[in-house]
Amino acid sequence: MKLTILGCYAATPRTITNPTSQVLEIRNRMFLIDCGEGTQVQLRKNKIKFSKINHIFISHLHGDHFYGLVGLISTFMLLNRQTDLHIYGPKGIKEIILLQLRFSNSFTGYNLYFHELTATESEIIYEDEKVIVKTIPLKHRIYTNGFLFQEKIGDRKLNVQAVEKYEIETCYYQNIKNGKDITLDNGTIIPNETLTFDPIPPKSYAFCSDTMYDETIIPIIQNADILYHETTFLETEADKAEKTMHSTAKEAAQIATKANIKQLILGHYSTRYSNIELFKDEAQTIFPNVLLADDGKSFEFD
Amino acid sequence: MKLTILGCYAATPRTITNPTSQVLEIRNRMFLIDCGEGTQVQLRKNKIKFSKINHIFISHLHGDHFYGLVGLISTFMLLNRQTDLHIYGPKGIKEIILLQLRFSNSFTGYNLYFHELTATESEIIYEDEKVIVKTIPLKHRIYTNGFLFQEKIGDRKLNVQAVEKYEIETCYYQNIKNGKDITLDNGTIIPNETLTFDPIPPKSYAFCSDTMYDETIIPIIQNADILYHETTFLETEADKAEKTMHSTAKEAAQIATKANIKQLILGHYSTRYSNIELFKDEAQTIFPNVLLADDGKSFEFD
Numbered sequence: 001m002k003l004t005i006l007g008c009y010a011a012t013p014r015t016i017t018n019p020t021s022q023v024l025e026i027r028n029r030m031f032l033i034d035c036g037e038g039t040q041v042q043l044r045k046n047k048i049k050f051s052k053i054n055h056i057f058i059s060h061l062h063g064d065h066f067y068g069l070v071g072l073i074s075t076f077m078l079l080n081r082q083t084d085l086h087i088y089g090p091k092g093i094k095e096i097i098l099l100q101l102r103f104s105n106s107f108t109g110y111n112l113y114f115h116e117l118t119a120t121e122s123e124i125i126y127e128d129e130k131v132i133v134k135t136i137p138l139k140h141r142i143y144t145n146g147f148l149f150q151e152k153i154g155d156r157k158l159n160v161q162a163v164e165k166y167e168i169e170t171c172y173y174q175n176i177k178n179g180k181d182i183t184l185d186n187g188t189i190i191p192n193e194t195l196t197f198d199p200i201p202p203k204s205y206a207f208c209s210d211t212m213y214d215e216t217i218i219p220i221i222q223n224a225d226i227l228y229h230e231t232t233f234l235e236t237e238a239d240k241a242e243k244t245m246h247s248t249a250k251e252a253a254q255i256a257t258k259a260n261i262k263q264l265i266l267g268h269y270s271t272r273y274s275n276i277e278l279f280k281d282e283a284q285t286i287f288p289n290v291l292l293a294d295d296g297k298s299f300e301f302d
Numbered sequence: 303m304k305l306t307i308l309g310c311y312a313a314t315p316r317t318i319t320n321p322t323s324q325v326l327e328i329r330n331r332m333f334l335i336d337c338g339e340g341t342q343v344q345l346r347k348n349k350i351k352f353s354k355i356n357h358i359f360i361s362h363l364h365g366d367h368f369y370g371l372v373g374l375i376s377t378f379m380l381l382n383r384q385t386d387l388h389i390y391g392p393k394g395i396k397e398i399i400l401l402q403l404r405f406s407n408s409f410t411g412y413n414l415y416f417h418e419l420t421a422t423e424s425e426i427i428y429e430d431e432k433v434i435v436k437t438i439p440l441k442h443r444i445y446t447n448g449f450l451f452q453e454k455i456g457d458r459k460l461n462v463q464a465v466e467k468y469e470i471e472t473c474y475y476q477n478i479k480n481g482k483d484i485t486l487d488n489g490t491i492i493p494n495e496t497l498t499f500d501p502i503p504p505k506s507y508a509f510c511s512d513t514m515y516d517e518t519i520i521p522i523i524q525n526a527d528i529l530y531h532e533t534t535f536l537e538t539e540a541d542k543a544e545k546t547m548h549s550t551a552k553e554a555a556q557i558a559t560k561a562n563i564k565q566l567i568l569g570h571y572s573t574r575y576s577n578i579e580l581f582k583d584e585a586q587t588i589f590p591n592v593l594l595a596d597d598g599k600s601f602e603f604d
Contacts (some may be wrong), residue, residue, distance in 0.1 A: 012377040015346050037373045038340055044317050061405040063376040067369075071339045074365040075314040092405040099401060103363040103394040105444045142407045
């Protein structure tokens with residue numbers, strides 16, 4: 001699992017910082033999460049192939065989280081994309097995008113599917129054989145969702161030495177990886193744990209931006225490996241955090257502690273702070289494993 | 303008069319090039335012309351004060367000319383702008399912007415005036431005591447206007463030595479600058495041309511992007527000092543220019559010649575060309591005074 005931060009600053013794009021967007025690579029899928037203005041240039045800068053993005057998740061309809069979407073959709077069109085593109089986001093996103101395409105008399109040569117979200121309880125919005133994505137309903141000034149990306153438990157890993165020792169034919173390998181025991185020609189039963197190792201433990205990534213401190217998300221993100229949680233402000237500006245329905249670094253750390261998260265990543269910093277290390281310092285008074293997101297930074301989780 | 307190019311490349315924003323946007327400073331007014339994605343960052347890079355922009359002219363509703371507008375309007379809001387903002391652009395622009403503000407539950411603290419354009423003949427869309435702006439109806443795939451910015455003829459310039467010689471009181475100066483003769487106490491009439499110099503000749507700037515070759519614009523832009531004319535393609539790709547309703551460098555030069563333009567500026571290059579000097583070379587086979595626009599480049603016209 002690899003996370004690349006394209007932008008992680010709040011509010012307006014600036015010469016040196018970008019609004020929210022990130023790419024999650026998980027089990028060979030590539031998911032784009034939020035798409036602030038300038039995201040397509042950030043994708044180019046970070047050498048992420050446009051063609052690999054087939055699913056885009058938009059948390060909410062504030063500009064710093066989606067104003068780059070219509071441009072990216074248009075660029076896909078100009079690049080003659082043929083593959084389906086799926087957009088998951090709040091109701092209204094379809095109307096906004098299609099209105100702009102209509103006035104520009106543009107038609108995508110690829111299928112554009114909108115999955116508009118309205119639920120206020122967590123729901124599964126994407127699932128395939130390897131990955132599942134659920135919403136994390138957040139509390140912000142407008143309808144907002146975070147997203148929980150979970151790997152599914154994979155096949156058990158074949159113990160190659162063991163299967164060769166018992167001269168098991170390859171046609172049985174998938175059954176073995178699925179957890180089945182094997183009966184040899186002489187009637188001996190070889191238990192599955194002799195022939196396999198445990199599968200790679202599935203990982204999960206929770207993306208929560210933007211939100212005020214909200215303990216109702218804890219059961220949804222409980223035990224996640226990685227939590228990206230917004231922290232627009234420090235505790236010194238807790239009044240501003242409350243007024244604008246954002247979180248402080250301390251509050252993000254409290255959520256991470258209570259949800260038994262392994263690794264917390266902070267982001268969505270207000271541009272009023274010139275030193276983002278202060279966010280880490282504040283969070284670490286509560287929770288030890290803190291990383292700071294920054295534009296262009298990648299995190300690999302093995 | 304000063305022109306600053308924020309972006310002058312066609313189609314998609316890239317790491318090193320930006321879609322169309324430029325700032326025209328004329329008689330102490332600052333007009334923003336087109337507003338592709340990333341324009342607000344380009345304004346910052348070029349150190350242009352956001353607060354000086356009160357009028358934005360949008361040629362047409364293709365993304366590379368206006369996808370940065372909603373973000374700029376939102377940033378003005380976040381910066382607590384109070385001054386009126388006027389947007390001139392094709393019908394539909396108001397619906398697109400207001401829909402996005404509505405879904406983000408945002409309200410500008412300043413007055414936002416939309417001047418939606420539908421006319422197919424040139425019309426005056428802005429006028430004050432020093433400047434007049436007219437549309438230049440263009441031929442493109444969707445409804446498109448260029449804009450002609452004209453300085454008005456200013457007051458005659460006072461000949462300070464002359465008015466002091468005749469001991470004329472300062473309360474008569476404005477009358478003199480308005481062209482009036484002066485009668486001295488002894489009855490002598492001093493003709494105005496003795497007391498003044500000719501006013502600074504008014505300048506005009508014609509912005510034409512995007513358009514196919516179209517001679518119907520010639521009477522509108524006739525004798526303009528500066529013409530910015532798109533040239534998406536070179537003659538080697540004339541078929542593509544025709545198909546997409548764009549112009550070649552040669553065609554831009556032909557328009558400049560026939561309209562008796564003093565200075566031609568080329569821009570809106572297709573990103574397929576790595577060497578934009580080729581556009582200048584091609585245009586100069588027809589018209590000598592050619593400058594190449596490029597992102598971040600400024601032109602001063604005295």
